[in-house]
Amino acid sequence: MSEVAQHPIRFLLSDMDGTLLLPDHSLSQRTIDAVRALREAGVLFSLATGRPPKAMLQAIEALGVDLPTAAFNGGTIVNPDGSLLVAHYLPATAALIALALFADQPDIEVWVFSGGDWLVKDPSGPMVPREQYGLGYPPVSVDSFEPFLARIDKIVAASSNAELLVELEARLLPLVEGQAQVSRSQPVYLDVTAMRANKGDALATLAGFLGVPLQQTAAMGDGGNDPAMFHRAGLSIAMGQAEEEVRRQADVVTGANTEDGAALAIERYILPR
Structure with missing residues (x-):
């Protein structure tokens, strides 16, 4: 943590299910407010998920995401207008x-x-x-x-x-x-x-597209597909309910998604920078 703490975070890439979303797939008002505060502070924000692109639309609208987003674990990166920025298909x-x-x-x-x-x-x-x-x-x-x-x-x-x-x-x-x-x-x-459909490559692609060095990025998630981006990000955040194998690969562990852990992480680890 001491090394990554030297760098301000300019871009946060977050998982959806089990991270931003509650178990009923809804967003808490605290999470919506935290993402709004993040964006108002000038920190870029986007989503990386195993979901298909059209299953992200409701969250994109609710959170005001206006950057490319990564679907299918990074296999498809979609521009805000719906056009493809990247597409990697399974052989x-x-x-x-x-x-x-x-x-x-x-x-x-x-x-x-x-x-x-x-x-x-x-x-x-x-x-x-x-x-x-x-x-x-x-x-x-x-x-x-x-x-x-x-x-x-x-x-x-x-x-x-x-x-x-x-x-x-x-x-x-x-x-x-x-x-x-x-x-x-x-x-x-x-x-x-x-192979290229992983959240680590998605983070690197999006950071390059946005002109943000990887050491000034943060990644947040809870699943077995999230450490790929943990290993590339300047700051990695695991959710409290994640399996031990996932938590130990992150720099910090926040609360569970049922406890507004994503909002807590934004408030505690990113906004103060």
Whole structure:
């Protein structure tokens, strides 16, 4: 902390679910006010999430975000007008490996995100209502994922069996090494994205676009896909409810998302600078 504390923070990149958002996917007024105070102080602010771009729109509007945002863990960076700044698609070979591994698991629901759509083979899966509530739109039912292999943004293995997802993560990583990123964005979701589709590269891309040195950036998050940006940022902030593996990779730990931990971090670690 002593070294990073020498640098004022000029840009904060924050995760959404489990960080800015409450468990019901809403924003507290304290969080909205903290982000407004941040922007009024001249600190740039944007979002990096595993969500698709159109599932970010409500938060973007509520928080007044007017910079490019990173969706699909950084695989897609979208300008405020909706145009693409960056797009990294999952290689078809890695997609087929992941889909084959997940297909053999009876407790796993497999989702594919492609071309703005959330694709499922079974729209009645038990995890679908949770995701639909969070995204704000329904899935598209398909018979096969193969027609979409050329343009997959993200594959998700979803399950209430969090231990199984930990096991699958360990099994899949060596199979797609050098081809894809594999991380648990939430305990019940295992994400597979392109190698460049990670929040660390997203932070570096956005900081370069904005002309901000990395040592003057901050990153805040709670999931297994967030340490990638922790390792690149000048200041990294983990949420209080994050798993120990995530918390220990951050410079500081704030309160849980249920305790307005994101607002607390902005007030305590960024605005005073």
